[in-house]
Amino acid sequence: MIVIMKAQAQMRDISAVISRIEDAGYKVHLSEGDERTIVGVIGDGRPLDRDQLERMPGVERCVPVLKPFKLASRDFKPNDTTFPIGNHMVGNKEIVLMAGPCSVESRSQILETAHAVKEAGAHILRGGAFKPRSSPYAFQGLGEEGLKYLAEAREQTGLPIVTEVMEPAMVPLVCEYADILQIGARNIQNYALLHAVGESQHPVLLKRGMSSLMEEWLMSAEYILSHGNTRIMLCERGIRTFEKYTRNTFDINAIPVIKQLSHLPIIADPSHATGKWEYVAAAAKASVAAGADGLIIEVHPRPEEALSDGVQSLKPKRFAQLVVEMKAIAEAVNRKIS
Amino acid sequence: MIVIMKAQAQMRDISAVISRIEDAGYKVHLSEGDERTIVGVIGDGRPLDRDQLERMPGVERCVPVLKPFKLASRDFKPNDTTFPIGNHMVGNKEIVLMAGPCSVESRSQILETAHAVKEAGAHILRGGAFKPRSSPYAFQGLGEEGLKYLAEAREQTGLPIVTEVMEPAMVPLVCEYADILQIGARNIQNYALLHAVGESQHPVLLKRGMSSLMEEWLMSAEYILSHGNTRIMLCERGIRTFEKYTRNTFDINAIPVIKQLSHLPIIADPSHATGKWEYVAAAAKASVAAGADGLIIEVHPRPEEALSDGVQSLKPKRFAQLVVEMKAIAEAVNRKIS
């Protein structure tokens, strides 16, 4: 931490800041410029609260030197995190493809889709049984019934299942059925939920919140990591901006930034990141080229009948064609879609 | 709902849209322009999914005519919602003042602050016992111990208590101690939590999410209302923008907009909306002038020692002065701070 004093700071203000820092067990490094004094904090001590320091008389602002996340940081763990899901390793040279409908709507719908996406080349089946919807009057998912259909789809196709869990009390139930726990964008700072999945041993797909800073997103991963679960995939799904032609703005920069800051695998969700099926293929191909470790794509056999997100879902045939196109790009960037 | 067809839409596309709408029990009103056809949906029927319609061939986009919230809407309930908290009516001519520290840090801190804010003119005591923090390593609140200190502060001062509840399982515990349940900005779309407070009979202070559209915020209120709890205060606490000199951008427009769209009372939180104590007074006074039904302001006896949000907390003396200033403005706009 560096404390920048105001131009008008008094000697006693500076002394008070120094005492505060030293009392917390740190050493102080003073730099007196012509216009203002800067106080550097060195060594180890009790956590220093930035807010407290900024509230002291004469302090203009504090500049943190270290990043606030530790376990999630590449400084802490320089090598890429990899772990197996089904027969695939996530975080490796291979790019993993997750596909399926937004919601599980019926037994036949999820079984039909599961077979279709498997045939098209997907490695993991997605499908929501518990659906966070902005309206209390909208379809909220089939609940446990949906989980059972997902399990049956896995049995028939061999595809592992990723599905959302929305509240701490549901974590044990969802763990019974799912291979990967999805934390949705709306729950990125639902700390009780992060705590609960952190204590499970299931891999987690952690979606970025719709207006999360990348730093906050990594802090949410830090919550999970600090409770003992290290198998996290970060999922970029677009952020909220002023633009109106798309549902979200796909922050593709997040792929190289997260790769640099963290060892965790990064997954792209081009369906939510665009919100319109016509743009999904371009965004998906861009994700592969930018270095994503996987993709999660909404596929529905009859999008015009989908109970949610039909407008951004691909039909199986279009998805199959996209897989072919992504394979070509994967090779061009020295990755592989098997 | 209005369905706008593409310029290139075929006759069979239009027919399919008409069938879909009629199958759901509505009447159709067709408007054939020179360039495109527009299909109006009239009457009552089963809910029509906008996404599904937009995914049909030949459809360009759908335009909802009605707002998605009902119980929260002023169309549904033209008169202002009012309800008592302690000796005050919220939503009335009187402006209610809530004040206190961000976190309950110790028995003495909350007692000292409670007496100070009461003396300064506050009507309700705020203080967090469960604290959502972006870092898992930061102070997370005193938990039930904090609730007990709050209850003791109420006993000594007579001030009702507003405090945050972060997860559904904690609602019964917090209800035992608190007079008002606060839903924090991070939990604006934590539907399990909205459901749980909707089933309680405690008044709710519902903070806007940091990037919530006002429509989404009202939809979250709708969740609570649809579970039977009608005593909701909406709290504008600033939104996330690109601006860096302030922690958030105070969306003061929300005050007249919410007043027009909804019958629910609107509370302003100038502390979070600015993030810096120097700007709190200006934002607070603006809120009164704009028509807020109440304010919630962070006050701490020694902000430079606060375990959270010290940088945006007022000292009791400054708060007392602000109350005087707000009273003058309240009178000028024909409201009252008692």
Added chain:
Amino acid sequence: MIVIMKAQAQMRDISAVISRIEDAGYKVHLSEGDERTIVGVIGDGRPLDRDQLERMPGVERCVPVLKPFKLASRDFKPNDTTFPIGNHMVGNKEIVLMAGPCSVESRSQILETAHAVKEAGAHILRGGAFKPRSSPYAFQGLGEEGLKYLAEAREQTGLPIVTEVMEPAMVPLVCEYADILQIGARNIQNYALLHAVGESQHPVLLKRGMSSLMEEWLMSAEYILSHGNTRIMLCERGIRTFEKYTRNTFDINAIPVIKQLSHLPIIADPSHATGKWEYVAAAAKASVAAGADGLIIEVHPRPEEALSDGVQSLKPKRFAQLVVEMKAIAEAVNRKIS
């Protein structure tokens, strides 16, 4: 400037940074922490480019200590800037009211409006003769003819005129007719235009760009100041966010922030900041309470016939009522609307 080195920075990286800084004429202050080295820049020298330093090997990032604006800063000039416009002083205890139509549409329209706003209490007449419109097919203003009508309105009412100038070549013409040159939000970084108005001696109303950081806005003021014109009013007119119920988000925080950072007067534009006439009064009253030095409000005798911005224009009668309401608030905050 403070240079934060990467954890992995080599000795030779640090040396290179030190040489670069010393070569520019500064002294270096080195702070070696356990995890990383921090290099402070002290004293006077040739301008140091932050980008260049950040591009040097081993550098993580640079933190500027001083603000980039000088002439616009309150550190440079602690006292409020005040200057006369007509019979009023701007930047003083008095709050100045500018009102009138978005565009000058005809001789009779501007004369009628001028008399109406004068009678209601306005001090300055606004009206656009050159209109920046996002569509090339929309009404672009009456040009010099409009300026002549404005001049006639001034003659009849005594109200000084504020009107927009859109390109450097037009500055001399607009100066012939106008009392205040308005720089619109779209031209906030039109440096040739800022240069040109900087060389005129007319007061300038500098609107914030729709996504300007306050720092950038002050830098645009710095352009004008550095060319010799010190009579600048900064005008907050709302910023672009994700919210859809209003045209812009009124950043009312800007009022106290600008007051703290700069000596220049700050004017609020509640018409653009809300975009809907129903919300203008609340935003206007909030501006007075927050400490604005003036307001600029769109008024049109028949808004439903206005050639631009009708939806956010007040009728004269409503404006007159608003002036009365604002006067009461002005008194409550110890200001005055004469």
Added chain:
Amino acid sequence: MIVIMKAQAQMRDISAVISRIEDAGYKVHLSEGDERTIVGVIGDGRPLDRDQLERMPGVERCVPVLKPFKLASRDFKPNDTTFPIGNHMVGNKEIVLMAGPCSVESRSQILETAHAVKEAGAHILRGGAFKPRSSPYAFQGLGEEGLKYLAEAREQTGLPIVTEVMEPAMVPLVCEYADILQIGARNIQNYALLHAVGESQHPVLLKRGMSSLMEEWLMSAEYILSHGNTRIMLCERGIRTFEKYTRNTFDINAIPVIKQLSHLPIIADPSHATGKWEYVAAAAKASVAAGADGLIIEVHPRPEEALSDGVQSLKPKRFAQLVVEMKAIAEAVNRKIS
């Protein structure tokens, strides 16, 4: 246009709206629902002002059916616009590469860079002679001297030149030297400048403004098109969001969206879109995969000495490697970098 009336609209309100529309020469199509009346506007007539209609009593809001841009729209011109620059066709199967420094800093710097980027595979040389800088104290470019050096670089390498023009009065001068006129992000709504380049016959590179809606960006293209210049390249260079780890958020969605809405070629600027050289390669490769018609990339032989944008500039060697990588992706998406 569709006019949605309020639930409480009176008969006379509806009649007034109908008269207004019919007076402008349109036919009206009335749709009376149970809750509200909707008025459709059909046929041809004088332009109808949305603002005016929205300001009429009883009107809730208007929904435009047609897009506001015409000449820029794919409906108007279904086939891709292509035009030659030097030996390359823009908008064709071939992807065009523009590269060079942010600013022309000296004769030797631009000549050295020109040769390096040509050797690496660039087709067009970029370099700024007039530089829009947020600080009046920063390097503003070499002006005409810089243009002369660019011309010399073209003579030596055969590479056409793209360079920025900042004000209408400078268009003739820049046209003397440049092959392509760049309109910078800050000037996206500098209509006098758009007018001036619209009357030139030089190809234009039109950068998106930092908070432009895609619709506004296309409206700015419409300005140029409506003045007779059809050779426009749209350039996505990132938009301003709340994210702090990158200078801008690269809106890669813009590539497929613009391709769908317009016939104009779309160019990506991964240097500004990320703001940090480490992320440029990922963003550049993503752009190729997403379907960009070209890229513009900042390259500097010694970025740590660059007078602007050093932090986002690639060294020639890294750029050469990136060209190889982009070629592989171009082939994978059936495009070509020659």
